[in-house]
Amino acid sequence: xxxxxxxxxxxxxxxxxxxxxxxxxxxxxxxxxxxxxxxxxxxxxxxxxxxxxxxxxxxxxxxxxxxxxxxxxxxxxxxxxxxxxxxxxxxxxxxxxxxxxxxxxxxxxxxxx
Amino acid sequence: xxxxxxxxxxxxxxxxxxxxxxxxxxxxxxxxxxxxxxxxxxxxxxxxxxxxxxxxxxxxxxxxxxxxxxxxxxxxxxxxxxxxxxxxxxxxxxxxxxxxxxxxxxxxxxxxx
Numbered sequence: 001x002x003x004x005x006x007x008x009x010x011x012x013x014x015x016x017x018x019x020x021x022x023x024x025x026x027x028x029x030x031x032x033x034x035x036x037x038x039x040x041x042x043x044x045x046x047x048x049x050x051x052x053x054x055x056x057x058x059x060x061x062x063x064x065x066x067x068x069x070x071x072x073x074x075x076x077x078x079x080x081x082x083x084x085x086x087x088x089x090x091x092x093x094x095x096x097x098x099x100x101x102x103x104x105x106x107x108x109x110x111x112x113x
Numbered sequence: 114x115x116x117x118x119x120x121x122x123x124x125x126x127x128x129x130x131x132x133x134x135x136x137x138x139x140x141x142x143x144x145x146x147x148x149x150x151x152x153x154x155x156x157x158x159x160x161x162x163x164x165x166x167x168x169x170x171x172x173x174x175x176x177x178x179x180x181x182x183x184x185x186x187x188x189x190x191x192x193x194x195x196x197x198x199x200x201x202x203x204x205x206x207x208x209x210x211x212x213x214x215x216x217x218x219x220x221x222x223x224x225x226x
Contacts, residue, residue, distance in 0.1 A: 033212040042117075042201050042216030043156070056213045090155065094212050101146055101158035102212055 004029075004105035006091050012111045013081050021076040021108045023091030029103065031055070031096035032074040034066060037088040037107070049074055050096060078110075086112045115140050117204050119217035126192045126224050134187040134220045136202035144205040145185050146214065147176050149198045156201065159187075192224045 005024045013019050025032050031050045035043035045058035049068035063079040072093070078085055088109050092102035116139040126132055136145070144163055148156040160169045162178035162185060169176050173196065175188045185202055199221045203214035 031210075031212055033214075035216075040218075042203075042218045043214075045213050045215065048210070048212050050210070055210065058213070092156075092212065096210065096212070100211055101148075101161050102156075102214070103158070104148075104155040106155045 004091055004093050004103050006089075006105035006108050008108060009106065010109045010111075012113060015081055015083060015112055017081050018077065018079045019081060019110065021078075021089050021091075021110070023074045023076070023093075023105060025072045025074065025091075025093035026103050029093035029095055030072050031094045032068055032072065033092045033094070033102060034074070034076045035090040035092065036060075037090055039087070043090055046076070081112045083112050086110060115142075115204060115206050115215045117202060117215050117217040119200075119202055119220050122218060122220060124220055124222045126189070126222065128193055128224055128226055129191050131191065132189050134189070134200055134222075136185040136187070136204075136217055138183050138185075138202075138204045138215075140183075141207045142180065142183070142204045143207045143209075144211060145178050146203045146205075147174075147185075147187055148201045148203065150201065150219070151198050159200075187220075189222070192222075194224050194226065197222055197224045 033048040034046040037043040047057040088107045092104045094100045147159040160176040165180040199219040203216045
């Protein structure tokens with residue numbers, strides 16, 4: 001069984017640039033959630049995708065956007081990067097059932113300079 | 114707004130001792146999760162608690178849920194060094210799909226010989 005994989009593992013960008021992060025969900029998982037984890041804090045919910053549609057969003061501005069593809073893989077796009085966007089971005093997949101925990105990938109460490 | 118508070122935030126224990134981590138949350142919830150995160154790594158699911166009075170145990174860790182008090186506990190029995198990690202509780206708002214969790218800021222546990 002293949003777990004959740006994310007790419008790239010590390011990324012350095014300049015303020016104002018755009019970035020795309022990628023996630024392949026665990027086999028059979030149709031729901032993907034994205035989280036931002038700043039250093040020393042708990043993850044914060046960005047949004048969730050279910051069957052290629054956004055299915056809920058946290059308190060993040062519209063410059064954070066996403067996509068889910070027919071194979072349930074997903075992308076997170078961030079436009080007009082700010083210094084505060086520096087964080088670990090975690091993708092998590094699940095079966096979408098209420099008793100299903102999230103299965104997290106290893107994350108993408110984004111540094112904005 | 115759903116808020117999740119953990120305490121303590123930092124915990125240093127001697128091997129062989131017992132201790133409890135507390136997780137309080139502010140609004141009615143369907144589901145509560147406990148995750149473990151090792152330094153530089155992703156999050157690993159430990160427990161999913163779905164109902165009042167739920168208790169789950171795995172090895173030296175036992176988690177419980179009191180939905181009336183909006184409180185979950187993670188009890189550590191006879192701590193060993195391998196349990197050193199950061200532990201997060203996460204809560205889903207009632208009547209929402211799973212995976213849109215609000216996380217606490219984590220409890221960093223260090224077990225010393």
